[in-house]
Amino acid sequence: MAPVTFEHATKRFGETIALDGVSVAVAAGELFTLLGPSGCGKTTLLRIVAGLLAQDAGTVRFDGVPVDGVPPWARNVGVVFQSYAIFPHLSVRDNIAYGLRARGVPADAVASRVAEAARLVQLEALLDRMPAALSGGQQQRAVLARALVIEPRLLLMDEPLSNLDARLRRDMRALIRRLQRELGITSVYVTHDQEEALAISDTIAVMDRGRVLETGRPWELYRQPASRFVAEFLGSMNVVPGLVVRPGTAGTPATVETAFGAAWQVPDGGRLPTGGPVHLGIRPESMRLLPPADPGQIWNAAPGTVTEVAYLGAVVRYRIAVAGGLTLTAEVHDPDWDTLRAVGDAVTVYCPAGKVLLLGPDR
Numbered sequence: 001m002a003p004v005t006f007e008h009a010t011k012r013f014g015e016t017i018a019l020d021g022v023s024v025a026v027a028a029g030e031l032f033t034l035l036g037p038s039g040c041g042k043t044t045l046l047r048i049v050a051g052l053l054a055q056d057a058g059t060v061r062f063d064g065v066p067v068d069g070v071p072p073w074a075r076n077v078g079v080v081f082q083s084y085a086i087f088p089h090l091s092v093r094d095n096i097a098y099g100l101r102a103r104g105v106p107a108d109a110v111a112s113r114v115a116e117a118a119r120l121v122q123l124e125a126l127l128d129r130m131p132a133a134l135s136g137g138q139q140q141r142a143v144l145a146r147a148l149v150i151e152p153r154l155l156l157m158d159e160p161l162s163n164l165d166a167r168l169r170r171d172m173r174a175l176i177r178r179l180q181r182e183l184g185i186t187s188v189y190v191t192h193d194q195e196e197a198l199a200i201s202d203t204i205a206v207m208d209r210g211r212v213l214e215t216g217r218p219w220e221l222y223r224q225p226a227s228r229f230v231a232e233f234l235g236s237m238n239v240v241p242g243l244v245v246r247p248g249t250a251g252t253p254a255t256v257e258t259a260f261g262a263a264w265q266v267p268d269g270g271r272l273p274t275g276g277p278v279h280l281g282i283r284p285e286s287m288r289l290l291p292p293a294d295p296g297q298i299w300n301a302a303p304g305t306v307t308e309v310a311y312l313g314a315v316v317r318y319r320i321a322v323a324g325g326l327t328l329t330a331e332v333h334d335p336d337w338d339t340l341r342a343v344g345d346a347v348t349v350y351c352p353a354g355k356v357l358l359l360g361p362d363r
Contacts, residue, residue: 077152116149198222
């Protein structure tokens with residue numbers, strides 16, 4: 001039985017539908033991420049789980065038991081908010097101990113549990129400092145320790161790293177992931193950051209306009225998204241319109257006439273009718289840059305001109321203008337200095353058929 005389930009959760013704020021019948025299940029011991037743009041309903045859903053907000057319809061269950069109407073303190077959940085929500089007048093030790101003392105835990109048990117929580121987040125040497133003397137990363141670790149020290153049945157995290165710089169975000173997400181795995185605690189994590197979601201999650205639910213569009217493992221959603229929104233939101237994606245000129249079969253690819261005039265082959269398993277509109281999805285890292293050639297001699301290729309070059313160290317990102325007014329993005333990892341392209345260079349862009357995603361006409 002899933003530790004947490006949402007069944008048709010619905011929430012309105014006036015005329016705005018924040019949640020539109022959301023139903024998902026969070027498995028035991030996993031880190032489940034709600035990912036989506038601002039205003040998609042992910043924080044509303046988290047607050048309903050925490051008991052900080054009541055849904056208008058639907059049910060939330062913990063281990064199969066409805067918790068609708070159960071107050072936050074009785075749900076035994078730990079919450080880490082986007083704002084640190086750290087008490088400025090209390091030391092790190094007293095901040096971490098706050099939930100335990102509110103629950104009436106004996107003083108000797110408080111001391112030992114605070115010491116263990118501080119060890120987990122590497123704050124043992126800072127327990128007697130005041131929050132004003134801590135860095136942003138140290139404050140967030142103190143808040144994480146405060147959430148963990150109560151030994152919650154569920155850990156909820158709402159954009160916990162958004163106030164940190166890039167390096168601290170990487171360090172903190174590694175710490176959160178390590179602790180979540182070590183403790184085996186079921187966790188629900190909210191973020192709008194696609195890279196963060198891919199790096200930290202066991203399961204991702206992609207949300208938009210109050211609905212869950214797709215749920216799956218990070219690599220499943222990235223490699224085989226079922227919808228255009230998920231394909232474009234979860235990482236960069238080149239989306240190319242086209243028309244089917246020859247349907248495929250279970251063993252042969254379909255042929256699609258693309259908007260830039262070149263015919264591409266796409267695996268489709270015989271799903272596409274002749275003349276049907278489609279969108280092809282191509283990840284930038286799946287694109288290859290070849291010397292100028294006649295693309296008519298190469299499947300899944302088109303001539304183009306480099307319009308932008310961004311050198312990012314381990315990756316070079318190119319923008320290539322092709323026919324039909326389209327611009328494609330290609331990323332070359334571990335680039336060779338001798339083959340770097342420059343703005344104005346003529347190239348042929350190419351992608352193996354097996355790397356092309358079929359997104360359909362209406363997604």
